[in-house]
Amino acid sequence: MTAFLNQLPALIGVIVGVLGTLLTARLNDRAQWARALSVRWDERRLDAYSEFGRALKEVHLLAHRLTASSRPSSRAHPIDRATGLELIGQADARRTKAWEAVLLLGDADTVAAAREWRWAVLQLEREARGVAGDGFDWVAAVRRADEGRDRFYVAARAGLTVGSGDVAQARWLIDRQLSA
Structure with missing residues (x-):
């Protein structure tokens, strides 16, 4: 019994060590x-945001x-109306599908910013x-869309x-137009 009592502290130390290791x-x-799960969802969010954009x-x-x-001041390459309407319909279908992924995976700020950008582009469409x-003001509508895009990317980047740093394009585009 004395031998057991002499070895008891060592036995308790081993038990505490094993429990500590397990914990x-x-x-x-x-x-x-948790890190792996976070990375996986961030990858999916990035894909959803990119596809939506x-x-x-x-x-x-x-x-x-x-x-x-x-x-008259447009620098865009004109497109035949029938072809353009068909292409815009197809693009709108892709946008609708991408929107669902943003709604599913996005955080509240990113979804709100995406909604604003989507609405601004809808006006152009x-x-x-x-x-x-x-009374439609094309220049103002384009600026709203550009600013909406910037807000979306700021929110998406913050969520991810x-x-x-800042990657806003709206101010840069306005400054570029003024200097041209």
């Missing part, structure tokens, strides 16, 4: 799993091309289709924790 391994596994920009560019002939109505 540490469990916590490390849990943290690693491409689809919406395509609608924007097609609206420019469809209205180029009615805007409506003008291109000839349903915007009288991309921190490489």
Whole structure:
């Protein structure tokens, strides 16, 4: 019995060591799993945001091309109306699908910014289709779309924790137009 009592502190030390090792391994596994899950969702969000941006920009560019002939200062390459309407319909379908992914995966700020950009581009699309109505200001609508795009990318980059500085384009585009 004395031998057992003499070895009891060592036995307790081994038990505490094993429990500590198990707890540490469990916590490390849990943290690693959380990091992997976060990376996986960030990758999916990045894909969703990128696809939405491409689809919406395509609608924007097609609206420019469809209205180029009615805007003398336009630098866009005009497109045949029938072809343009068909292409804008296809692009709008891609935009709609991409929007669903943004709604599913996006954080609240990014979805709100995406909604604003989407609405601004919709106004350009409506003008291109000839349903915007009288008094439509193309330049103001393009600026709203450009600013909406900037807000979307700022929100998306913040949500994805991309921190490489300001990449806003709207102010740069306005300054470039004024100097041209």
